[in-house]
Amino acid sequence: MRIALKIAYDGRKFYGFQRQPNVRTVEGEIIKALVKLGIIENPKDANFKGASRTDRGVSAFGNIIAFNTSKPELTYPRILNHHLQDVWVLGRAQVPEDFHPRFWSKGKVYRYYLIDEGFDIEKMKACAQLFVGIHDFSNFARIEEDKNPIRKIDRIEILPKGKVIVVEIEGESFLWEMVRRIVTALKLCASGVLSIEDVKRMLEEKVARKLPPAPPENLVLWEVKYEGVSFEKDPYAVEKAKKEFFEKFAQHLITASIFEDWLTSL
Structure with a gap:
């Protein structure tokens, strides 16, 4: 079965999205969690793909990854988020076997x-x-x-x-x-x-x-748009990610005196 995940991450904590040897990356962190849980054995066999290879320092609140797995029951946000740091899974979708998150995209939104x-x-x-x-x-x-x-x-x-x-x-x-x-x-x-x-x-x-x-x-990759792909979001995971992500994101952006007003306006 092929599963797509909608993910958020604090880009300041990584050396970019794409896997690189000896440095911490978003893709590397996710793959490590998937292998640890037995969801995939290795990214090549699982046809692991991402929608956008964001640069070092760039964050996301709506990037998309996809992979093949025989254990889809382990791919729910609350399970995966327990094994991730500075990355949050917001939702999941079962997608066609030929789904590629970059090539199927109909558009992107950045903030x-x-x-x-x-x-x-x-x-x-x-x-x-x-x-x-x-x-x-x-x-x-x-x-x-x-x-x-x-x-x-x-x-x-x-x-x-x-x-x-x-x-x-x-x-x-x-x-x-x-x-x-x-x-x-x-x-x-x-x-x-x-x-x-x-x-x-x-x-x-x-x-x-x-x-x-x-x-x-x-910079935040806010959304990757698709036709015919609907992500089942976990409300608890979304709210938890929203709070934790923006608290981390705002630390370098705005002062504490205006943080609360800004956060509630999102």
């Missing part, structure tokens, strides 16, 4: 959390709309040789929540560092360093020097 430094929110919103649609994002990503720089962004929303501004970006697929470089452009627009015309030019022409990516620690 970037900014401390409001007196930004002009209206300028930030106007700048955000420039990125919506189909564009060449060569100037807003680290381009790998085999990757097409043309991407489609479905929406960008700027959501002020007290002292925190949430930038929510949804699209079909994203390039390496694309979200974080877009966030840098939004910050510079909202600060008056870049104009709307500057950003338009960067979407239309090649530039000699790209904008740097915003720090990875404030």
